[in-house]
Every structure is written in C-alpha cells, then in structure tokens.
Amino acid sequence: MTQNLPIDDAAAAVYAADFPALDQEVNGHRLAYLDSGATSQKPTAVLDAERDFYEHHNAAVHRGAHTLAALATERFEDARAKVAGFIGADIDEVVWTSGATEALNLIAYGISNASAGLGGESARRFAIGAGDVIVTTEGEHHANLIPWQELAARTGATLRVIPVLDDATLDMDAAAALITSEVKLLAFTHVSNVSAVINPVAELVALARAVGALVVLDACQSVPHMGVNVRELDVDFAAFSGHKMLGPTGIGVLYGRSELLNALPPFLTGGSMITTVTLEKAEYLPAPQRFEAGTQQVAQAIGLAAAIDYLDAVGLDRIHEREADLGARMYRGAAAIPGIRVLGPSDAALRSGVVALDVEGVHAHDVGQYLDDRGIAIRVGHHCAQPLHRRLGVTASTRISPYFYNTTAEIDAVIDALGEVRAYFGLTD
Amino acid sequence: MTQNLPIDDAAAAVYAADFPALDQEVNGHRLAYLDSGATSQKPTAVLDAERDFYEHHNAAVHRGAHTLAALATERFEDARAKVAGFIGADIDEVVWTSGATEALNLIAYGISNASAGLGGESARRFAIGAGDVIVTTEGEHHANLIPWQELAARTGATLRVIPVLDDATLDMDAAAALITSEVKLLAFTHVSNVSAVINPVAELVALARAVGALVVLDACQSVPHMGVNVRELDVDFAAFSGHKMLGPTGIGVLYGRSELLNALPPFLTGGSMITTVTLEKAEYLPAPQRFEAGTQQVAQAIGLAAAIDYLDAVGLDRIHEREADLGARMYRGAAAIPGIRVLGPSDAALRSGVVALDVEGVHAHDVGQYLDDRGIAIRVGHHCAQPLHRRLGVTASTRISPYFYNTTAEIDAVIDALGEVRAYFGLTD
C-alpha cells in the first residue's frame, strides 16, 4: 500500500495484521474491535520495542553512570524528542506522566501550589483565589472537569462551564459571555470522546488570549487521530495518553510552553527532580525534570516512541481521512435505523470518527451485550462524561470508536446488529 | 535446586538465566549487574505476562462491558489480589500508583486536601496545620522527605527530622524526644537504600502509636528483598515500586489501612473514580478506586503479579538470606581494602545486602567508571539521599546492591577492582 493513497479496506487489513490482539475470536466470531476511543490495540513493533529495552538496556535513568544506565537514559530522552517532534514542541516542553489524567492534575496541583505561595516569585503568575474564574465545558471527560472543580474548591476560585447545544457543539455565544476578565484558565477538549465534536480551538484560544487566560487542551482524542501541532494551535498546555495511540498503558504526556513549565511549581516531589536538598528545603531542576519525580515509565516511553514511528509511517492525515469515512458510514447506517438516535452534530465536518448513539427502549448495556455476542467490542455507559449525557438526555450510550485498522465490513456488521437489537428485546414499531 | 536449600552460586546462575538482560557483554566482560537497588532486571516470565495481556486481553478496565474488557478487568483485579496477598493486606487496601514516589505524594496531597477542607467530615481526622508536626528521618530517600517538606509548607505544619548516628542508624533517643503529642504523622524507610540500615519498625510504630500519629513506611528496599507483612508491622500506609522487584517500570503500590483509605480525600481526579458527577461536584467511589483516576497501568499491574509469582517461587526468606551473605562478603572484602570506608553499621544484623562506600581520594564517578570498564554495573552519586550523604561526610558514594541472581564471583570481581582503583588513579599508601 502506498503512503499517498487513502487507506482502503485492503490496507486496513494489512495494518490489522500487525496487531496480535485483533487476530482472535470472541464468542465464535472474529473480533471486531471498535473501542479504540477507550484504548487502542498495540502493534508488534511497540511490544518489541518495550521488550528490547527490558532485555538489553534496562537500568535506572538519569541516575546511573554505568553503560546500561547511559544507554537507558539515551533511549528515554530519544523517546522524548520523538514525542516533541510529533506535536511540534521543543524537547524540554514534553513532560512524561502516567497518563492524560495525571497530566491534567499536574497543572491543577501546580496552580494549587502556586496559590499556596509555593514556587517562589516566578510562580506568582499562576496563583488564583476568590474572585478568579476557571472555565471548562459541559462536553468534557471527567478528567478535564473534576480536577478543575477540586482546584476551585482548594483555592476559592469559581468554576464556570460553557454549555453545549442540543447537537453537543459548544454554545459559542455563551463562551464569549463567560470568558470575562476574571478568567485565569480555560480548559477544553479538542475532540469529544462521546459526541465526536471537534471544538473550534482557534476561536476559543482567541477568547482566552483576549482576557489573558491560560489555555489547557485535552488532546486525548485528537493526537492519536489527526495531525496536532501545539505551536500552531497556540495552546499553553496539552495532555494526552499513550495507550490511545498504539502505545503501552501507564504513559502520558503533558505539553507545556517552556516558559510556563519553568515557572510552575513542582507537583510530585522526590528523586531526580532536584538540584540540592537539605533537611529543610529542596531546590528544583528546570522543566521537564522538575515534574518527573522518581523512577519514570521508561519502557513505556520507549514503547510510545515506537508507536509514534508506526503512526508516522501510516500518516496522520490518512488516518484522519479514513476514520472520517468509517465514522460517516457508521453515522449514516445508524441514523437510518428506526428508534436509533445518534448523538452529536450531523455535519460531518464537525465530527471525528466516533459515533455514540441511543437505542430507544433498549439499555446501552443490553445493546453492548448483543453486539459482544457477535464479537463486536464497543463501549457502553457514560464514557466518563456524565454531565454531557445528562445534557443530551441519556444515562448511558453505545459508542463505536474506530481506528485505521478497522474495516467497512466491521462497521457494516455493527449496523446490521443494531438493526436487529430492538426486535430481539421485544420492541417493534 | 530445591526451595528448601539456601541459594548458592549454582542456583543463582540458574535464576540469572531467566533474565535476558543479565546475559550480555559490557565493555568486553560479561555484565555483572549490581545496581538492583536502583532497578532490578526482569525475568522472561514478567515480559511474557505483559505481552500476553497486550496480545489477548488488552482493553479498558472497569469501563467496558465487552468480553475483552471483562477479561482485562478480571486480570487487573487478580493482580491486585496477588499484591495484597504478598504483603498481607486486604484487596481493597492496595492502590495502584505509577511508583513509590507517587504513592508517597498521594498521602501527602490527600492530607493537604483534607487540610484545605475537602473530603467532608470523615477527612477531618487528616487535617493538619500550624502547631502540628510531621516527623521523618535524616536517612530518607528524597521521595520520603521532600513530599513532607512540601506538605508542611502547604499546611503550615512543622517538619522534624530524626537524626542518624555516625553509623547511619537512627538516633532512637532523639526519636523518642521528637515524637511528641503534636506529631500527626511519622514517615520513615524500612530499609535504607544507602546505608543498608534496617530500621526498628516496631519501636518506631510504638512511639507513633503512643501519640496517635499515623505511620507511613517507605518499603521500597524491603518488599523486594524480604518477607513484609504490613499487618504484622502494624503500619498505616506503605509504599513500594514494581520495578525494583522484577516488575515493569511505571507501576507502584500504596498500601493503606482500609478505614484510612476510605476517609482520605482523593488525590488525582478524573474518570473511573466517581459515582456521580454534576457540573458542580463529584461523589467518589470507595477505596481503592477513589485513588485510581483515569486509565490505569494495566499491563504493568499484570506484569507485577507475574513478578510476585516469580519471587514467591524463589522464596523471600531464601532471597533475604542470600543477599545477607552477598552483602556480608562485599562488606568484609571492601572494609579490608586500605582507603575504603564502608557506610552504615558494621553489625550484619542491622544491614540489608546493600553496600555503599567511599574510596578515599577517588571520586565515586571515577570508581564507577573503573568498575564499568570491567562490565560491573554499580551506582555512584548521592542515590537521592543528599542529607544522609552530607551527614556521613561524603558528597557521593559508590553503591553495590545485589539481588538473588548475583553470584559470589561477581562480588569478588568488585572487591578485586576496588583493590586496584586507588592505584589506578595514582594514589598509594
């Protein structure tokens, strides 16, 4: 298959062959894994890279001086450079975390610590308190909502939430009204993990810049699926997880503008992030090390670098295009079935490849069970976005989230099954 | 080799064959890996367990309802049960973290959050402020010192430090004097990663209990090397890392007494740790889930469970005995070399298998380089324990930390090299 041609079913099948987990039977059917929005499968190249590290270079990083330790450090830092290149950041702007959730919490606690007077003079710019406002949106994953609720509770600041419209797109008029001069931070997701909405980053950044607020981007559902350049998006911080982009579990990334990372007080403290420690006090290294206390996820960072090599070889633009096709096919197929309501906007230009839907009269758990019986793995529930589900009037939804290794045949199998599910549960109309 | 016989060199060589990384040449010599105190090597069984998970069960845990997700959840929770059994805890007393450093920070931030009024009525017992005292020791790894310095800075509490004596054992008279009724928390390491000192846990716990203080045990250097039962030790919290006990990087454990974990406010917030989330507020699940926000280190937890199976098969008592032998041999050999000073106590009963030393007139980096030239991997530096090094009058030391896969021949090779190193650098006496 050529890098220049779009990904078709034949190409997808070739890619799929690189993923051992995709090659299995579930309940007597070949697995159709359509839950990549929760976590992606891993190609052999990633598993090999991790294993190769453990078998040949495993040692403490940034601590040892012996040969293995030096090699391990080099590979670990090469992985950081790889991630930085992938998102258009400088090397020292990439902080390893255990996942996107920790990355978002890191920012919230860093601000909390600055607000408690820690971090010295340079940290003052982050301090917030009563009268200050944090803004997020109604469409967020809990990981980009609760940390800000808690930050507000710790500091006395107020949390404002930009509402979404009936089609789950942001109410931009409300956004303009809510982002006032008291706003110190605006956090929003690039792409929704439920409604598939791709948020208007440039407009939101402009609103934040106009009032001098920091911008935090939840890039969990964009970085794995489309080309993302943090510099072009002009955000201050961005967070994403390795496991959703072919990488291992247990590794995530915080991007932060260098100047900000070097001013933000540390979050986790311990070994390898200090210059001098006395019994009274510790002096901290510059970023990114100041945020990387303790032994890091070394093998996982190296695995993530291999995942990026794989994604780069496939091409993010091709991935994005393919997923848009699969998503549109899914959307059309599902929307045509009586009693099924697809969440999110109908305009394909506003959507990622994800499709979440409600089957009238059949609980999402039962829908999921019916699909699982055919070897189709999709996710049911609130997908860690309770407020959004509440707003859209459903407790739980059924979510189909494809990746570039999925085929149209798999999408069609879902559509077929969805066409039968209401009858199976005794509903007819 | 029989489980009942002590580990001898033949047995150690058989174990070593399970560790691919040990079977390589470094600078033309067979690698002698004596840096397990920093991070251990991994047996094939652990690498296979992780890979098997990725190839057959990889899916989101505690979120999905499809077959793979259910299997992944089951394996993940089985791993937790394995860890719990290993340390004598109940299943819901084991919290996954990215490492010991995060585990210790979790406690510190939980207390911080309680002190800021979060966590409701039940969290009040953790709240501290001006007038309250936290106690740690001069012998700690930075991971068990800086989080408490920062907690004190955030809350206005005071940090007291139990000094060590010249042989790096704790000054227990000072401990008794410092642990007064104002003390709310006592944090200390079970085994020092530098001086090899095994601290008197029972005595320290008794001092803490007498004043109603919580006890936090840094078990990083004990759990991998000796049988540890948290219930018998009667500590409130304990922290350790998977990578030092044959497990993957990126996984650690916080043990906490059930009653305490369920009262402590959450630390990281996000998905999978809540019951109900509104735009204003989140309700949290009971422990351990309330501390496990976001996608967890699933493959790493499963790898750690395989590591525990391996350790159990070898037997912790045999490991402890073997390391004591290797440590004693190293101690005797090094102490007999003119110009070498071994740190820590001379009484073998007070020591783990670790030996840190100072070569008079030769900087530890140069000693390390000389050993590395022979394929001997040991660690040089302050080993994340600057205050202890300062107290012992050295900036950096050379640390030999064996595991059960090391042989006496490797120890003897270190002793030989140490015997030459001063001459090599032009020192004679």
Added chain:
Amino acid sequence: MGSPELASLYQQVILEASKQKHGFGLRPEPHPSNHQLNPTCGDEITLQLVTDSSGEHVEKLAWEGQGCSISMASASLLTDLTAGLPVAELPERIGLFRELMQSKGAGVEDDEPLGDAAALEGVSRYIARVKCAMLAWTALEGAMMESAAK
C-alpha cells in the same frame, strides 16, 4: 439473531420481568431503604424494605430505578421471591444469589431457594454484568442494615 448463550442470558422470564418491574414505585411513608448505583453506566436503584407490623416478615419490597434489562429483571424477581418471606431468611437467599452470580457459569448446587431469580444464572458467565444483577440485592442488604441499625 443471538447465540444460544445470549438466549440463555436473556430468557423470556427475564425479559418479561424487566418490563413488568414488580414492586416498582416507592412508598410515601418511611421504610428502611437503600440506594445503589453502578458507576460505569449510571444505573441506579432505590429500594424499600416493607415488613409486616411485627417486623418479622417481608410484606413487599418497593423500589424505583433505571437500568438495563438485567438489573430491572433482577429487582422484579427479587420482589417476587421475597414477598412474605421471614426477614431472617433473607441473608441466606442473598448469599446464595451472590454465590450463583460469582459462579462463572457453573451454577450452584441447589438454586431452588431462588425461585424464578435462578433464571439469572446466565449472567454469571458475563462478569461485567454481575454488578447489574446484584444491584437490587445489594440494596436489600443495605436496607436490612439500616433496619438493624435502628
């Protein structure tokens, strides 16, 4: 069409019970009660334990909630099973049901004491659904604890 396994999960008696929801509707007057929630999907149930005047027999369970067919059917079948039973016998039945649910498809030796609720055996093959089936039963345990605490 579903597989035979799926058919044994969604037996007719279960699908019907999930629609009929015996016991649905809370009583206005206070009774020992409990609320349970399945955090993955947001499903929930509030259940009241209504006893006769002596307090020794179940008159009827009353509950409200929303959830998948398994959780609704389970609440309905639990209501049928417990009507008129001595309160003292409840722990044993709940224990037996839990055992059945945790049996991973193996069943229990004697499921007679569970009446029609034994039809939920198929759930035990789907670990992710056990929580759904247990929801009402856990709520009943909670209500009994509240009643005991008084």
Added chain:
Amino acid sequence: MGSPELASLYQQVILEASKQKHGFGLRPEPHPSNHQLNPTCGDEITLQLVTDSSGEHVEKLAWEGQGCSISMASASLLTDLTAGLPVAELPERIGLFRELMQSKGAGVEDDEPLGDAAALEGVSRYIARVKCAMLAWTALEGAMMESAAK
C-alpha cells in the same frame, strides 16, 4: 588493570590536571561568576571570569569546586586554555568543546583550538560523563552572560 579505552579516558594529562587544579581558589574581589551543579552526584563548581582592565582579554579564570577527576581536570585545562585569550573568542572555543563532547567518540575535525583540553575527547564515548566535563565550561558561559548583562 583498565582497558585501552579507559586509559584513553584517563590520560596522564587528565589525571595530572585533576590534581593540579590550575586556577583553584576564588578571588576575594567581585568578578562575573557562575555556579554549576551536577544533580546526580552533587558535584559543583563556582567560576569567576577575571579579565584585564580593558575587559577584552581573559586574565585568568578562578574557580572552586569539587567533583570527579574529569570535572576537575576539565576546569584546570579550561583555565590553562583561556589565560590571555580575547573574551570574544571564548564562545567559539566553548562551542567547539561542546561539539567534541557530543561527538560520541568521533572527535571533531580540528581540535587544535582546544589545546590540552582536547585530551578530554575520550569522555565523549561515555554519555554519562559529558556533564562532568562540561561543568566548568557551562559555568564560564554563565559568567560571560552575567558580564554581558551588566
């Protein structure tokens, strides 16, 4: 005995320079200065840039610190190299030395401008030690920045 590689790392000129420590001892009067620390081992150096009255030529570097033989030798050899040099030439020499250190054993085309400090080439084969060799040179850069800021 060490390997030939080790011998090329610890050449006689390096071991001697590490003991002689040319330039050791800070001046009491103020000069542009900088402090550098290697966090792994706690090694550190404080270095003063002492210029002639015009400020255009290095009179001599003055420094204090403690560290491994590589870091001490490097400070000593840097002191020898820079004595009398035009300040304007320092950035190029430092840049060349950094290039040499990052060459992973490959060396640089022309290391003549580094004088005896070129003997540190062997360090470039040991990534973990590059920081040691760079310590004094980074401190000199820092001191120059301080001097420029005035």
